[in-house]
Amino acid sequence: MELRFFNALIWDGEKLFRGELRTEGDRISYISPVSTMDYRDWDREIDCGGNLIMPSFKNGHTHSPMVFLRSYAEDLPLQEWLTDKVFPAEAKLTDDDCYKLTKLAVAEYYSGGTTYCCEMYGHTRAVADAFVDSGIAATVTEGILNFDGTPSQIEKRVDESVEYYSNFPARVRYGLSVHAQYTCSDDTLGAVRNAQRRHWLPLFAHMSETRREVGSCVKQTGMTPIAYLHSKGLFEYGGAGFHCVHATDEEIDIMASSHVAAVTCPCSNLKLASGIAPLAKMKERGVALGIGTDGAASNNALDMFRETYLAAVLQKYATNDAAAMGAQYVLSAATSASVYGFEGADRLARGAYADFVMLDLHAPNMSPGNDVLNDVVYAAGKHNVLMTVSGGKIVFDHGAIDVGEDYEQLRDECAAIARRIADASRR
Ligand SMILES: [Zn+2]
Structure with a gap:
């Protein structure tokens, strides 16, 4: 899987800059303020619209x-x-x-x-x-x-x-x-x-x-x-x-x-x-x-x-x-x-795991954007998560969750497990 995220505000874990991030397999292959030409056949190209990409x-x-x-x-x-x-x-x-x-x-x-x-x-x-x-x-x-x-x-x-x-x-x-x-x-x-x-x-x-x-x-x-x-x-x-x-x-x-x-x-x-x-x-x-x-x-x-x-x-x-x-x-x-002891996922860098999130900076609670990191800690919530990428795979995308099986069915099965145990515990 090769993904391209462009037009992003990026916090790599140390510094904040506008730029682009690309992934190859489970790793970050490119991260830079510079968008170089690359006419690759991307699996997906995502215009981040100025939103924040940061370590997950x-x-x-x-x-x-x-x-x-x-x-x-x-x-x-x-x-x-x-x-x-x-x-x-x-x-x-x-x-x-x-x-x-x-x-x-x-x-x-x-x-x-x-x-x-x-x-x-x-x-x-x-x-x-x-x-x-x-x-x-x-x-x-x-x-x-x-x-x-x-x-x-x-x-x-x-x-x-x-x-x-x-x-x-x-x-x-x-x-x-x-x-x-x-x-x-x-x-x-x-x-x-x-x-x-x-x-x-x-x-x-x-x-x-x-x-x-x-x-x-x-x-x-x-x-x-x-x-x-x-x-x-x-x-x-x-x-x-x-x-x-x-x-x-x-x-x-x-x-x-x-x-x-x-x-x-x-x-x-x-x-x-x-x-x-x-x-x-x-x-x-x-x-x-x-x-x-x-x-x-x-x-x-x-x-x-x-x-x-x-x-x-x-x-x-x-x-x-x-x-x-x-x-x-x-x-x-x-x-x-x-x-x-899990190394290689703290910072966004070339060769690091492609583990990151995209947060919505256009939501009312993230405006006017005086200080993005202060906003993330003091004002943001999980409703601001637009995308989550885990090991180079998009696992959350504007509300759609991918855990490798149908989410609705999984949720119903888990509710049935909870009911079964609660019923048995009352007996
Ligand atoms: Zn505990």
């Missing part, structure tokens, strides 16, 4: 199949919500369900300009197949916890996963995650560390999401969760912590020196009353930032515009400083995937 969003933390629980049980205390509603419903999911539900999540990612996700869920092979079939880039992690078996079973499972995903297309890869410190015994963590050392794997995990989690870790181990994971040798190859709402100063320094990024999910943290992560302090001390949505059960939208906006404005509120967290810094975090 990269969703740093999600549980894609959880779309079936969107708005299913609301306004409950966190523990009751999890143990009475979420866990029993999840136990009824099949691999086929997760394949379909993941594709529905991808449809939502595409419609909101997202082309990568760092995933954590069960039924991982079905989820990974859905990613490959829909053309999104992803890091697939399984969220290991004590239920996964004895230490030797866990080590074997990681070995098998590394082998299994080595045959996958380069855009969908394996990542090692544990669910969280509080769901993993020392034996489980030891098995994970052994597997990490065999395969040089960074660690992904939920970290210090709630006060309750931090309190029980301190009671049990005398340490806070991030410090505890570090003490067990799990940050030897870096990684990323999801949420990190209650990270202490000591833990922020550990993250910086161990190359553990903080992936913030502000919507979920607000809705579950978890708190506001100390992102401004993390930035100051050199912790890399990623932004994610978390699952649809706790958010409830998989919308990176919302997360990016909140990541910026909540820091201003929390630090009592309107100058905290500039728009361009937050937007770079929201559009970068290298913090998750």
Whole structure:
């Protein structure tokens, strides 16, 4: 597939210019302020009409199949919500369900300009197949916890996963995650560390999401969760912590020196009353930032515009400083995937992945255009996405979604899955 986008305003991740972008296969083949003559037989030539082309969003933390629980049980205390509603419903999911539900999540990612996700869920092979079939880039992690078996079973499972995903297309890869410190015994963590050392794997995990989690870790181990994971040798190859709402100063320094990024999910943290992560302090001390949505059960939208906006404005509120967290810094975090080990999609450049979006600059909420990047962070929404290109393929085009199968039918099938599980849960 060869595409030509001309007459565009381009933000390549660093600078803003008027110009043209071309793709060949899954890569960008040309990007320049200069439109040279090229009478190629393009698969499509798109006059961007002065609209903005910029790197697509990269969703740093999600549980894609959880779309079936969107708005299913609301306004409950966190523990009751999890143990009475979420866990029993999840136990009824099949691999086929997760394949379909993941594709529905991808449809939502595409419609909101997202082309990568760092995933954590069960039924991982079905989820990974859905990613490959829909053309999104992803890091697939399984969220290991004590239920996964004895230490030797866990080590074997990681070995098998590394082998299994080595045959996958380069855009969908394996990542090692544990669910969280509080769901993993020392034996489980030891098995994970052994597997990490065999395969040089960074660690992904939920970290210090709630006060309750931090309190029980301190009671049990005398340490806070991030410090505890570090003490067990799990940050030897870096990684990323999801949420990190209650990270202490000591833990922020550990993250910086161990190359553990903080992936913030502000919507979920607000809705579950978890708190506001100390992102401004993390930035100051050199912790890399990623932004994610978390699952649809706790958010409830998989919308990176919302997360990016909140990541910026909540820091201003929390630090009592309107100058905290500039728009361009937050937007770079929201559009970068290298913090998750997925390289070549952070910036638009020749040879980089053709992962980008076209945003409507003619919409009322983007006018008069005093500062386009400020507009994207503070004023834009997913309704401004005109096109999404993932791996050189147009996957969202003025409302039409392409996840490799009929969208309307997929949506109906997913609604039937949600109904079936809700009915069974009432019995
Ligand atoms: Zn999560």
